[in-house]
Amino acid sequence: MQEKKEQKPGYKTTEFWVTLATCLTGIGVACGILGQGEADTLVSSVERIAGGLIAAIPAVGYSLSRAKAKSGS
Numbered sequence: 001m002q003e004k005k006e007q008k009p010g011y012k013t014t015e016f017w018v019t020l021a022t023c024l025t026g027i028g029v030a031c032g033i034l035g036q037g038e039a040d041t042l043v044s045s046v047e048r049i050a051g052g053l054i055a056a057i058p059a060v061g062y063s064l065s066r067a068k069a070k071s072g073s
Contacts, residue, residue, distance in 0.1 A: 018046065
């Protein structure tokens with residue numbers, strides 16, 4: 001029988017942070033705090049950061065797993 005995997009808290013997921021950034025940007029534009037150009041820049045920055053993390057996390061995970069395998073653990 002397979003053990004049930006525990007879910008991580010919602011605030012630790014990428015989906016939560018992307019949704020939060022999108023909502024805050026929308027609220028900022030709707031309230032007139034951010035102009036459309038500023039909002040586009042903010043969304044573009046979030047996309048770049050997320051893209052960088054998506055590229056970096058597997059590389060770090062692979063490196064750590066190889067180090068663990070080579071150490072004999």
